Amino acid sequence: MTATPSFTGDANPYGGGDPYADYRIADFPFTQYANLADRRLGAGVLAANDEFFAQRENLLVPEPAEFDPEHFGHKGKIMDGWETRRRRGASAGHPWPTAEDHDWALVRLGAPGVIRGIVVDTAHFRGNYPQAVSVEGASVPGSPSPEELLGDDVKWTTLVPRTPVGGHAANGFSVEAEQRFTHLRVNQHPDGGIARLRVYGEVVPDPEWLQTLGTFDVVALENGGRAEDASNLFYSPASNTIQPGRSRKMDDGWETRRRRDQGNDWIRYRLAAQARIRALEIDTAYLKGNSAGWACVSVRDGEDGEWREILPRTRLQPDTNHRFVLPEPAVGTHARVDIYPDGGISRLRLFGSLTEDGARRLAARHQELGG
Numbered sequence: 001m002t003a004t005p006s007f008t009g010d011a012n013p014y015g016g017g018d019p020y021a022d023y024r025i026a027d028f029p030f031t032q033y034a035n036l037a038d039r040r041l042g043a044g045v046l047a048a049n050d051e052f053f054a055q056r057e058n059l060l061v062p063e064p065a066e067f068d069p070e071h072f073g074h075k076g077k078i079m080d081g082w083e084t085r086r087r088r089g090a091s092a093g094h095p096w097p098t099a100e101d102h103d104w105a106l107v108r109l110g111a112p113g114v115i116r117g118i119v120v121d122t123a124h125f126r127g128n129y130p131q132a133v134s135v136e137g138a139s140v141p142g143s144p145s146p147e148e149l150l151g152d153d154v155k156w157t158t159l160v161p162r163t164p165v166g167g168h169a170a171n172g173f174s175v176e177a178e179q180r181f182t183h184l185r186v187n188q189h190p191d192g193g194i195a196r197l198r199v200y201g202e203v204v205p206d207p208e209w210l211q212t213l214g215t216f217d218v219v220a221l222e223n224g225g226r227a228e229d230a231s232n233l234f235y236s237p238a239s240n241t242i243q244p245g246r247s248r249k250m251d252d253g254w255e256t257r258r259r260r261d262q263g264n265d266w267i268r269y270r271l272a273a274q275a276r277i278r279a280l281e282i283d284t285a286y287l288k289g290n291s292a293g294w295a296c297v298s299v300r301d302g303e304d305g306e307w308r309e310i311l312p313r314t315r316l317q318p319d320t321n322h323r324f325v326l327p328e329p330a331v332g333t334h335a336r337v338d339i340y341p342d343g344g345i346s347r348l349r350l351f352g353s354l355t356e357d358g359a360r361r362l363a364a365r366h367q368e369l370g371g
Helices: 056-060 207-213 238-242 356-368
Strands: 044-048 103-121 132-138 157-164 170-174 181-189 196-203 226-230 265-283 294-300 308-315 321-340 347-354
Touching: 044 056, 056 103, 056 196, 103 132, 103 157, 157 170, 157 181, 207 356, 226 238, 238 265, 238 347, 265 294, 265 308, 265 356, 308 321, 321 347, 347 356
Parallel strands: none
Antiparallel strands: 044 103, 103 170, 103 181, 103 196, 132 157, 132 181, 226 265, 265 321, 265 347, 294 308, 294 321
16 A cells, blocks of 8 residues: 555645635546445445534535535534544543544445545545544445444455545545455544545456346446546546436536547447447437537457447437447447547447356456455
8 A cells, every 4th residue: 555645734724715725635546447435336334433523424425525614503613524523531631532542434335346546535624634544445245234344254454554644635545455345444543524535446346246137238337347548538537428327417427628620539448348239328418519429339359459330420419318229249348439529428338248258257357356
């Protein structure tokens, strides 16, 4: 595990104006991966030992934390995050918390996977952030209750050892545990507040579940698909196009800046495993004056395979879900959507089933990662 760069110490008291003006943040290499703790994938904060000042569920809100200096309630200042009460010692002779005292929250990942990095965001917690944080991971099948997760038979692996953090900062940690995790235990030492939690990694689906489904969306993020690269990410990430469900607003899709040349924009994807694609959808929901004009879809088999067009350049309509049945199945491990000339799409769906080789490789990786 490596934390780079790191932030420590208090931020200055809020002095008015833009509260993010003195926010400390860095470019972390692991943010290219999907957020496994995304509410859209089904992530949740199952329990916390204390949430006196601010609710644990705020940890997974997708938007940045907000700050209203005039917002107070009957318990005190209302913060957009998870904040616990101040810990106290056992007696007047020792009023300070012990070195072991800490608060915790249990988080269910929206999609199990290998974690590449974690961001513990203390935005707006300037003098009331934790002195240090630590994060542990576990792999537990099914839908365990908080009581079951806290049982003695659950094995927790340290992902982030107890590490000092800074207030009003994005505290990032690289994770090197090559295992599949389903749940996290986030600890703050000894107490304080955390605004947001982001868990970046690669989805590792349950191969038995996918095999039982038979036909499914082989590029969907929740099934192990991944947006590997894109020509332009000016307005929104390419990974939005493989999120669960239909888009609910314009920025819930992928939109590029306006082109002033004769080129076009594109996204390249890695499928869950080698698959046989039979049908596809291109959705432009909520993209009304800025949807792509035309689109085509290609697949390739293997890292060095040649791209083969499975959907020729086709006119798209704004705010519309377009469905296409392929004349014959297309086998591949990667897909690419090209839009012309620019604009955006909200979702891409590739419906098919795993090949024998794809199922075998996925099962082997699942077993190797402790699934």
